[in-house]
Amino acid sequence: MARHYLGCICPGTTTVKRSRWVVRVRNGNHSAFNGYRFTPSRYSEVSCLGCGRRWRTDAGYVADLPDRPYTDPAFTRDLEEPDDRP
Numbered sequence: 001m002a003r004h005y006l007g008c009i010c011p012g013t014t015t016v017k018r019s020r021w022v023v024r025v026r027n028g029n030h031s032a033f034n035g036y037r038f039t040p041s042r043y044s045e046v047s048c049l050g051c052g053r054r055w056r057t058d059a060g061y062v063a064d065l066p067d068r069p070y071t072d073p074a075f076t077r078d079l080e081e082p083d084d085r086p
């Protein structure tokens with residue numbers, strides 16, 4: 001099974017892509033295996049505000065990305081498309 005090196009499917013150069021990336025969970029995860037409590041890890045969860053993809057990585061560029069945790073109110077504004085709710 002192929003591993004995803006990168007989740008982002010936006011067009012453009014790496015620099016352009018990275019301008020849309022934010023860190024959802026820095027240096028850890030919220031795994032179901034521990035009741036979704038925060039567990040430190042060398043991996044961070046990154047997502048793209050352009051295409052909505054998410055991936056986990058320990059790459060060096062994570063240090064340069066802004067934090068945008070799921071609890072940030074701006075999260076839904078950035079990622080959620082208008083839906084059919086009234």
Ligand SMILES: [Zn+2]
Binds near residue numbers: 010049052053
């Ligand atoms: Zn993208």
